[in-house]
Amino acid sequence: MVQLLRLDLHQMNRLADLVHDPVIAPHLPALAQCVAQRESGFSTDKKAIQLARVLAGLPAVTPSSTDVSRDRIRIGAPTDLDHHQTHALQDALIHLKPWRKGPFDIFGVRLDSEWNSSIKWNRLAAHLPCQTGKRILDIGASNGYYLFRLADQHPAWVLGIEPYLNFYFQFLALSRYLAIPHVHCLPLKLEALPEMRSCFDTVLCMGILYHRRSPLDTLLQIHRLLAPGGLLVLETLIVEGDAEMALFPQKRYARMNNVFFIPTVSCLTHWLNRCGFTDIRCIDVSRTTLAEQRKTAWIDTQSLEDFLDPRDPRKTVEGYPAPVRAMLLATASSR
Ligand SMILES: C[S@@+](CC[C@H](N)C(=O)[O-])C[C@H]1O[C@@H](n2cnc3c(N)ncnc32)[C@H](O)[C@@H]1O
Numbered sequence: 001m002v003q004l005l006r007l008d009l010h011q012m013n014r015l016a017d018l019v020h021d022p023v024i025a026p027h028l029p030a031l032a033q034c035v036a037q038r039e040s041g042f043s044t045d046k047k048a049i050q051l052a053r054v055l056a057g058l059p060a061v062t063p064s065s066t067d068v069s070r071d072r073i074r075i076g077a078p079t080d081l082d083h084h085q086t087h088a089l090q091d092a093l094i095h096l097k098p099w100r101k102g103p104f105d106i107f108g109v110r111l112d113s114e115w116n117s118s119i120k121w122n123r124l125a126a127h128l129p130c131q132t133g134k135r136i137l138d139i140g141a142s143n144g145y146y147l148f149r150l151a152d153q154h155p156a157w158v159l160g161i162e163p164y165l166n167f168y169f170q171f172l173a174l175s176r177y178l179a180i181p182h183v184h185c186l187p188l189k190l191e192a193l194p195e196m197r198s199c200f201d202t203v204l205c206m207g208i209l210y211h212r213r214s215p216l217d218t219l220l221q222i223h224r225l226l227a228p229g230g231l232l233v234l235e236t237l238i239v240e241g242d243a244e245m246a247l248f249p250q251k252r253y254a255r256m257n258n259v260f261f262i263p264t265v266s267c268l269t270h271w272l273n274r275c276g277f278t279d280i281r282c283i284d285v286s287r288t289t290l291a292e293q294r295k296t297a298w299i300d301t302q303s304l305e306d307f308l309d310p311r312d313p314r315k316t317v318e319g320y321p322a323p324v325r326a327m328l329l330a331t332a333s334s335r
Pocket residue numbers: 101117120139140141142161162163164167188189190191205206207208
């Protein structure tokens with residue numbers, strides 16, 4: 001419990017460096033209140049207590065060097081740890097499973113996550129305008145893989161929100177070693193975020209929209225969060241074709257029971273347009289392959305190969321078109 005308390009304070013202390021930013025500073029009390037409310041449940045949450053213990057077991061070392069500029073984010077070198085510390089690290093990383101996003105090299109432990117997130121990052125990086133000095137929000141940041149990659153572009157600060165405890169604690173573990181100033185993540189849902197009007201220059205909404213019951217309300221909320229002229233990076237499942245339509249699965253899509261609307265790119269463009277976005281451009285459409293999403297030793301669950309029809313991998317097990325994702329950039333118009 002003491003350890004939990006220490007972690008929470010650490011998080012809020014780190015947020016405190018945003019006090020000097022006149023754009024976000026007025027919103028910090030409300031943000032801190034939301035975080036405090038969420039974290040007040042941690043002390044009685046078995047999962048949070050277990051994960052805090054795992055974090056406490058991480059070796060207390062400072063990596064000799066780190067590198068967030070490459071596809072595989074690297075922390076330290078194997079020689080930074082002695083035998084016992086290596087064992088403790090491996091044990092902690094295993095207890096933080098499932099690792100959905102990565103890859104990482106953590107003191108020589110090659111952590112291949114279910115998703116090779118560098119593939120999505122590289123699709124984005126090829127089109128992302130310079131992020132130096134920008135205020136960035138990543139919705140559903142998972143363990144922070146994209147937060148760390150963004151940090152390499154010298155933004156003013158990057159804030160992730162990730163409500164799922166396993167992923168949030170993975171972020172805490174990684175950031176303990178990466179220790180990059182101005183990279184933050186909070187255990188919040190998008191809908192729990194206070195009204196932080198015009199706070200962000202860039203918002204990443206990747207792998208989120210198809211999970212939303214009301215995608216237009218989500219896009220409207222993001223529009224309010226963005227400063228006029230701010231950039232939305234939207235990545236979501238789509239169906240191919242020119243029709244201005246969306247697929248709404250009867251129950252499950254690729255074994256997920258929380259998938260709602262899967263639009264065509266033109267339907268998505270209309271949604272964005274009607275929610276106040278302009279200069280909408282689709283920068284990538286890619287079928288999800290087994291090179292990008294696959295079962296590895298760092299997850300104990302099923303993966304893409306189990307979600308596709310074994311007789312026809314162009315279809316999901318439910319008979320819907322197999323996952324294809326589009327990435328769009330759009331500009332928030334002034335209100
Ligand atoms: C499909 S993953 C996408 C992760 C990452 N953004 C990416 O594109 O690789 C969705 C993420 O959103 C998180 N999430 C789920 N519900 C959320 C909510 N209400 N608000 C913010 N994030 C949420 C999940 O825990 C998960 O990490």
